[in-house]
Amino acid sequence: MIKQLLLTLTIACSSFATAQVTSMIDAKNVDASTKIYGMASLSDEAKTYNKYNFSLENSTAIQFAKPLLEYGYQSSNMQAQDNGFMVYMVKDKKVVDQWLINPMFYNVFRDGIAYTYDADKLAVIADKYPLIFSEDKRQYKNEKDYQKQRQALFADPYNLIITEPDFTYEGYFEVQFPKNEQYKNVEAVDAYLRPIVEKLTKKKFEVSYSLSEKNIMDRNQFTMTIASEENVYKKIKLDNLQKGNWQSLTYEAIIYRKTN
Secondary structure: OHHHHHHHHHHHHHHHHHHOOEEOOOOOOOOOOOEEEEEOOOOOOOOOOHHHOEEEOOHHHHHHHHHHHEEOOEOOOOOOOOOOEEEEEEEOOEEEEEEEEEHHHOEEEEOOEEEEOOOOHHHHHHHHOEOOEEEEEEEEOOHHHHHHHHHHHHHOOOEEEEEOOOOOOOEEEEEEEEOOOOOOOHHHHHHHHHHHHHOOOOOOOEEEEOOOHHHHHOOOEEEEEEEEOHHHHHHOOOOOOEEOOOEEOOEEEEEEEEOO
């Protein structure tokens, strides 16, 4: 009876331990087009974790790394490093999943939850599949200008990850409201401003209030930001309200390029 009980407990503990191990790679999120890159922070001048950089671009490499990218149980250590190490799962040069590894704290973050992970395992992957990469930022005048070059960007085998420009808005401007009986709070300001903008455009726009220096330092006013097409700025009429200058947005593509 005692032996049977011990055997049952052993099996239960073994099953529990197995359930706590999860790989960043599994059959559900990996297919023939999947590539996985491990990248140290480029802002870290000391290049502390560059030794861990890796590139997995075929099924053989991915299967080799699978057990080395297993993380453990949920961790109570929610600390993160400024120079943490990123693992990106990529399809068609776009990030579809990502993990933040903090070697100093022996954890990895997935969807805001920390799990235990020993970053020394990354060295084994990097030794067999090393990566040297750089960041390239390219600016475009407009969407038409970008589309002319987009095909070449995605065809270049050295371009590993491409973050495309966001052409949703042409720019933005600010409008300052005095805090008074009509505009008592941000909600009242938004309720007044948003319908005005809606009448001026059929395109997407955004009306927002942020904790900017102006809004923090001067509590007797509300400065709202409108992101939209430029025609909104040209057409909008706001009596007795301060309208700031139009600020055109910079359209920028960020590219991580392989250099080895």
